[in-house]
Amino acid sequence: MFNFKAIVKILGFLLIVEGIFMLISMLVALLYHGSDVLPLLNSALITLGVGGLAVATMFKAEKRFSKNDGFIIVSLVWIVFSLFGSLPYLLSNSIPRLSDAFFETMSGFTTTGSSVLNDIEALPHGILFWRSLTQWLGGMGIIVLSLAILPVFGIGGMQLFAAEVPGPVPDKLNPRIQQTAKNLWAIYVLFTVVESLLLWAGGMSFFDAINHSFTTMATGGYSTKQASVAYWDSPFIQYVIIFFMVIAGTNFTLSYSALTGKFDKVYKNEEFKYYILFIVIFTAIIFSGLLLTTQLGYEQAFRDTLFQVVSIITTTGYATADYLTWTPFLMVLIFTLFFFGGSAGSTGGGIKIMRIVLLLKNSYYELRRLLHPNAIIPVRFNKRSVSEQIITNVLAFFMIYLMIFFVSTTLFTLIDPDLNSAMGAVATSLGNIGPGLGNYGPAENFSQVPAVGKWFLSFLMLLGRLELFTVLVLFSPAFWKK
Amino acid sequence: MFNFKAIVKILGFLLIVEGIFMLISMLVALLYHGSDVLPLLNSALITLGVGGLAVATMFKAEKRFSKNDGFIIVSLVWIVFSLFGSLPYLLSNSIPRLSDAFFETMSGFTTTGSSVLNDIEALPHGILFWRSLTQWLGGMGIIVLSLAILPVFGIGGMQLFAAEVPGPVPDKLNPRIQQTAKNLWAIYVLFTVVESLLLWAGGMSFFDAINHSFTTMATGGYSTKQASVAYWDSPFIQYVIIFFMVIAGTNFTLSYSALTGKFDKVYKNEEFKYYILFIVIFTAIIFSGLLLTTQLGYEQAFRDTLFQVVSIITTTGYATADYLTWTPFLMVLIFTLFFFGGSAGSTGGGIKIMRIVLLLKNSYYELRRLLHPNAIIPVRFNKRSVSEQIITNVLAFFMIYLMIFFVSTTLFTLIDPDLNSAMGAVATSLGNIGPGLGNYGPAENFSQVPAVGKWFLSFLMLLGRLELFTVLVLFSPAFWKK
Ligand SMILES: [K+]
Ligand SMILES: [K+]
Structure with a gap:
């Protein structure tokens, strides 16, 4: 059966980590002499207390745990983190209702970035820092999960990247997982530091620069300003953010290769090629469309396009322009990007470029198979043939993703009868993007959604973030049997 | 290379068949002393003339033709039929513009049923008869195509039904194809006759009864009244039509089994079970919804629900109620049905029940495979395991279907900027349904769509009708190589 003691112990350990980051937020609050020092301290104490208690009582739990334990832990971590992570909002009265605070925190940890806040600037610095930090931690978590842990469970199609596919015995892999995690976190931190410095140099306050670096690298999209990145009408700042959004939407092992001088790995990587290709194609079409239908100058139209395209395809969700004000054709093109997502192994959500490319290839190959029914024509990716098993998995993922999108949209019309708004809210939650359509565009937020709708969207964020299957x-x- | 002579000869032969049916429509016109006698005669003479010429000049064409020739013929038949089939509308001035007439005819032959007509009752009887006949012929064509010809090409997943899978040498199968076709046509005609008699007995004029039987059995949905079936406020007539819509959406080989006394084949058939199950589920939800949100009585609410659900899932497209006036949740449920479609081997369009079931099963099995990665867990259908090849094909079909839906919707917003209308127009054309959403609901028609939009939707109808791959x-x- 399940090793509940070990599960509780691990959750407890992770809660201690969460508590430490709350203490760091408290230090920020102290620095600004904010009213949020005590709420953050109390949140940290509660979280550390519960975490410590869990570890202490389960200290002697058997280390050995099964794959099924792994599934439970992964889902629970995000839920438990979001519950405790709501404390700073609740105790500081920044977000007084639980449904709202939980939504904001789950939206943070899943790097979604949808918000219930109507006046972000009114929040004290410590709380804002905690808000950005939830995304940064969520991004860190997802990198480790997608590049070190999920492959062990055979999820995410990462088999394509791993030189050797790890076997099904998680606990033997600990040393390797730890080394991988350390390397990835190192470049995650490095990118965050470099972006912070550049944004600071570009004219942002040091505080805003750090916060935006946190939420860029996580493809999270929380901003310290109600107007999002549009607040800074600086081409330099916007191009810097575009650059780092592209990085954040790239497989981090690829960035690691690039930083260690293995550039051939980068330009030979098919997912990266298609990722850049999709950005180029959508930017070209929307840029032309904006020139034809608006009075924007070339640079402004180009920057608005590139920023929005990169922000949506990487599932960051920052805004420097409201795509809902664009002509419907361009708006729908942006909505199409809701179903792309970042690269596998990035902090981006959504269906992911690798899956989209495999789906497109398989569709084309299916036509060729039709013409040559006796020939064996395997789909090739990164110059290797892809096993039927992976193709079936990717196709099933796509199918389930769309099924959830359809069913959830239908259900959400019970909450908001406007079909476009419902589609947007569901797609943006499931894809961990942030802004939606209709009532939930980049200039709006989710404060008007009734509580039940917020719990529902929070669940979709979790589902999307954990690659569906895991949840x-x-x-x-069959999972609970025996 | 291609055997163009044989292709032209076959098209010529089929044009002669089309011309003969135009002559039959002319007889109807004669009977009613309509103004459409001469236009129908001229159309028939032109069609017969061109067909005869094609056959005569290519009479000595080699009989042998390849699979690739087959693909070309199938697509060309629908296009050529729609071009010549437009003649009666054009020559009688019932529909004066080519884009309109072609749309109406392609919508007929593909059994879609979307119309450009604002005053159907104003059309002479011969033209109305021709209009219904295009659907009836299209339905006949699709049965033969899907049950006798496409399996030869490995399209449509019919391998699941065929006791032995036909090999890739079409011309050797002629005798078997012919026998299958004859049996299927016999019951198609039988059902049409029985439904006509019942509708006549129920109070329809004999003319209306025949026309509606034609378009029911084809899951076409053209009516002789602008108000569609809502014109007859008779429960008997509506239930009769519901019953025959269900039949028309059922695999015709299954009906054949039932009629020859093999009932066990019917209730053991998994696709049929799910088909009925989906109807029951959607009817139950929408019925409850209508009771809660409208003032309709039980019987009326039940009949309105069942009629609309069956009409949409079978892709017939008749209307007795305007689902756009329902509460958005119920409207979206109906829109979800746009992506179901009839059974494989029926005259219904859409994705088809069998594919939906296989997709759902594969998704569920993928979860089980995740839990037991070393176990071999094949998807089972009708108590047989389904090969990976079929699963991949079905998944690729679904993927391409949705991709076309997304891309076409985006493009269609250039023609109609209302996203819901665009989604509805594209989904209804691709699924061969008839009515859409927004500006193209059951109470509206497609007359306002600009010419380019009509050509575009006509193409989507063809694509959907021929199971995508064929087109x-x-x-x-690769098709044109060598
Ligand atoms: K995001
Ligand atoms: K139809």
Whole structure:
């Protein structure tokens, strides 16, 4: 059966980590002499207390845990983190209702970036820092999860990247997982530092620069300003953010290769090629469209386009322009990007470039198979043929993703009867993007959604962030059998 | 290379068939002393003339033709039929513009049922008869195509039904194809006759009864009244039509089994079970919804629900109620049905029940595979395991279907900027349904769509009707190579 003691112990350990980051936020609050020092301290104490208690009582839990334990832990971590992570909002009265605070925190840890806040600037610095930090931690978590842990469970199609596919015995892999995690976190921190310095140099306050670096690298999209990045009408700042959004939407092992001088790995990587290609194509079409339908100058139209395209395809969700004010054709093109997502192994959400490319290839190959039914024509990716098993997995993922999108949109019309708004809210939550359509565009927020709708969207964020299967498997009777 | 002579000869032969049916429509016109006698005669003479000429000049064409010839013929038949089939509308001035007449005819032959007509009752009887006949012929064509011809090409997943999968040598199968076609047509005609008699007995004029039987059995949905079936406020007539829509959306080989006494084949058939299950589920939800949100009585609410659900899932497209006036949740549920479609081997369009079921099963099995990565867990259908090849094909179909839906919707916003209207127009054309959403609901029609939009939707109808691959393969470079 399940090793509940070990599960509780690990959650406890992770809660201690969360508590430490709350203490760091408290230090920021102290620095600004904010009213949020005590709420953050109390949140940290509660979180550290509960975490410590869990570790202490379960200290002697058997280390050995199964794959099924892994599934439970992964889903629970995000839920438990979001519950405790709501404390700073609740105790500081920044967000007084639980449904709102939980939504904001889950939106943070899943790097979604949808917000219930109507006046972000009114929040004290410590709380704002904590808000950005939830995304930065969520991004860190997802990198480790997608590049070190999920492959062990055979999720995410990462088999394509791993030189050797790790076997199904998680606990033997600890040393390797730890080394991978350390390397990835090192470049994650490095990128964050470099972006902070550049944004600071570009004219942002040091505080805003750090916060935006946190939420860029996580493809999170929380801003310290209600107007998002549009607040800074600086081409330099916007281009810097575009650059780092592209990085954040790239597989971090690829960035690691680039930083260690292995450039051939980068330009031979097919996912990266298509990722850049999609950005170029959508930018070209929308740029032309904006020139034809608006009075914007060339540079402004180009920057607005590139920023919005990169922000959506990487699932960051920052805004420097409101795509809902664009002509419907361009708006729908942006909505199409809701279904792309970042690269596998990046902090980006959504369906992911690798899956999209495999789906497109398989569709084209299916036509060729039709013409030559006796020939064996495997789909090739990164010059290797892809096993039927991975193709079936990717196709099933796509199918389930769209099914959830359809069913959830239908259900959400019970909450908001406007179909476009419902589609947007569901797609943006499931894809961990941030802004939606209709009532939930880049200039709006989710404060008007009733509580039940916020819980529902929070669940979709979790589902999307954990690559569907990880959560869905918990709903399968086979999982709980025996 | 291609055997163009044989292609032209076959098209010529089929044009002669089309001309004969135009002559039959002319007889109807004669009976009613309509103004459309001469236009129908001229159309028939032109069609017969061109067909005869094609056959005569290519009479000595080699009989042998390849699979690739087959692909070309299938697509060309629908296009050529729609071009010549437009003649009666054009020559009688019922629909004076080519884009309109072609749209109406393609919508007929593909059994879509979307119309450009604002005053159907104003049309003479011969033209109305021709209009219904295009659907009836299209339905006949699709049965033969999907149950006898496409399996030869490995399209449509019919491998699941065929006791032995036909090999890739079409010309050797002629006798078997012919026998299958004859049996299927016999019951198609039988059902049409029985439904006509019942509708006549229920109070329809004999003319209306025949026309509606034609378009029911084809899941076409053209009515002789602007108000569609809502014109007859008779529960009997509406239930009769519901019953025959269900039949028309059922695999015709299954109906054949039932009529020859093999009932066990029917209730053991998984696709049929799910088909009925989906109807029951959607009817139950929408029925409850209508009771809660409207003042309708039980019987009326039930009949309105069942009629609309069956009409949309079978892709018939008749209307007795305007689902756009329902509360958005119920409207979106109906829109979800746009992506279901009839059974494989029926005259219904859309994605088809069998594919939906296989997709759902594969998704569920993927979760189980995740839990037991070393176990071999094949998807089972009708108590047989389904090969990976079929699963990949079905998944690729679904992927391409949705991709076309997304891309076409985006493009269509250039023609109609209302996103809901664009989604509805594209989904209804691709699924061969008839009515859409927004500006193209059951109470509206497609007359306001500009010419380019009509050509575009006509193409989507063709694409959907021929199961995508059959048409798409013509766009693949590999097809034209060598
Ligand atoms: K985001
Ligand atoms: K139809």
